[in-house]
Amino acid sequence: MTTMTKFKYSKRVPADGTDAVGAILKAAADPKIISFAGGLPAPELFPVKEMQAAVDKVFEEHGQEAMQYGAAKGVTALRELILQHVKEKEGVTGALDNVLVTTGSEQVLDLVGKAFVNPGDTVLVEQPTYLCALDVFKSYGAKFVGVAMDEQGMKMDALEDALKAHPETKLVYTVPNFQNPTGRTMAVDRRKKLAELAAKYDVYVLEDNPYGEIRFAGTHVPAVKSFDETGHVFYMSTFSKTLAPGFRLGWVVADEDVINKLTVLKQSADLHTDNLAQYAVVEFLDNNDLDAHVKEISDLYGKRKQLMADGLKKYFPAGVKYTNPEGGMFLWVEVPGVDDTVELFKECLKHNVAFVPGDPFFAGKPQPGAFRLNYSNAKEDQIKVGMKQLGEALQEAVNK
Known part of the structure; x- marks a missing residue:
């Protein structure tokens, strides 16, 4: 038509x-x-067969809850597992109120953009960076400044120069592990420095870690968030690369006040993330070896x-x-x-x-x-x- x-x-x-x-x-x-x-x-x-068994058990034991409206922050059992997971794998600690389950990690980008980026605000990004993040922040009127990288990830001297040149900066976006698109990983000393710079210049860091567990060489590096002592770093990840992208399950770990604001914005977008997918992942993790x-x-x-x-x-x-x-x-x-x-x-x-x-x-x-x-x-x-x-x-x- x-x-x-x-x-x-x-x-x-x-x-x-x-x-x-x-x-x-x-x-x-x-x-x-x-x-x-x-x-x-x-x-x-x-894991199709294992997930099918998990879904069957969810319907047997939690069918009504899975099919009913749910809490905007997510199923409590899943949020508890996410907290345990990020503590063991990334050194990120927190309480239940520091976790929000989202409809994929893409929703975290959108919610953070909506919550923090006003038209004309500056967002610092790795050069190059994840193209969908650019699209999301651009939709909220962001101006971008690219920060140079090398094989050790975003260069901290270049980042500090950018922060000095752009004191209006609101947000720094980074994919520190096996970055999309370059595959580079940020060195541990730079992660510590990034957390320090965020506090020093009072800017927020959105740490996007969808790929971190898919490591086939080298040594694991703890999250930027693990070095954050002031709440300036928001940590986000997803089950899309380790379990099932079609389930659209992501999460963000941040200061409780930030989580509360993002939750309000999420409620106006989709009320809550799919309950069946959340319960199914809980059941899967209880009965299978994710590692x-x-x-x-x-x-x-x-x-x-x-x-x-x-x-x-x-x-x-x-x-x-x-x-x-x-x-x-x-x-x-x-x-x-x-x-x-x-x-x-x-x-x-x-x-x-x-x-x-x-x-x-x-x-x-x-x-x-x-x-x-x-x-x-x-x-x-x-x-x-x-x-x-x-x-x-x-x-x-x-x-x-």
Whole structure:
């Protein structure tokens, strides 16, 4: 159905109405294309039978509660398990009133943006950073300042320079573990410094940790939040990468006052997160070994990442740089001499292989020739063939 009506959208809706990333992913979904463009977990590792048993038991024991309206902060048993989990894994301590269960971690981004970002407020982000965070904060009128990174994550001297240059800064957003899109991990001394700078300059840090448990090399690093003594750091994570993205279960751990404000905003958005999914995860965690399941995921992703790294070394042009993640789902490639990464993407499609161009991950001027590769959702034979095809396409582009 079409009309002649000119709709008067709010300023939060992109003026041109385009979805560049959506268009890229749609092109990459062609069955002929080997796609390293998505950010999906490996579906063959979803614990389908175990979760089915958990859901059956929930209906037997908590059917009415699961189907009824629930508390906006989430099911108490799940919040207790989250508290226990973040204390054991990340060194983050708190009480029940410090935890809010959300509809995926994406909702945390939206709630924090709604709660703290006024039009014109400055948000500091890693350069590059998670593109959906940029979209969310932009919708609330944020101005962005990118902070330089190296292989040890966000550079703290650059962050402090940015804080001095922008005293109006409201929020610092970081993905410190196996960052999306680069796969980099922030060093422990920088995490301590980040918590110190947040207190010193009275800015909030939103620590986004969806990938931290998927580690296949190196040593675990405690959360930024574990070094927070003033309540300036908000810690967020999700079950999407360890259990089931379709359940849309995330959470945020923060000062009680912050949690209360976010809860009010959540109530006006969706009342509460899906009760059945919450009860099912509680039941699953009570009867299954999550650590063993996560190790299985990590082992598979580590194998796939190594295959991708081997292909990079074997097939890519000389001078190409790439990150070497110790976990997570992504690595980052930089091809010197390429001016238009989107055009490079189109050329690679002709070779039946796809990636996500780096442009949407930058708050400011994008870095030419940079792109993200995903290894978690590609089978081993696809990685071997796809990296060869991608290398051939890059060789042609560089030689033009």
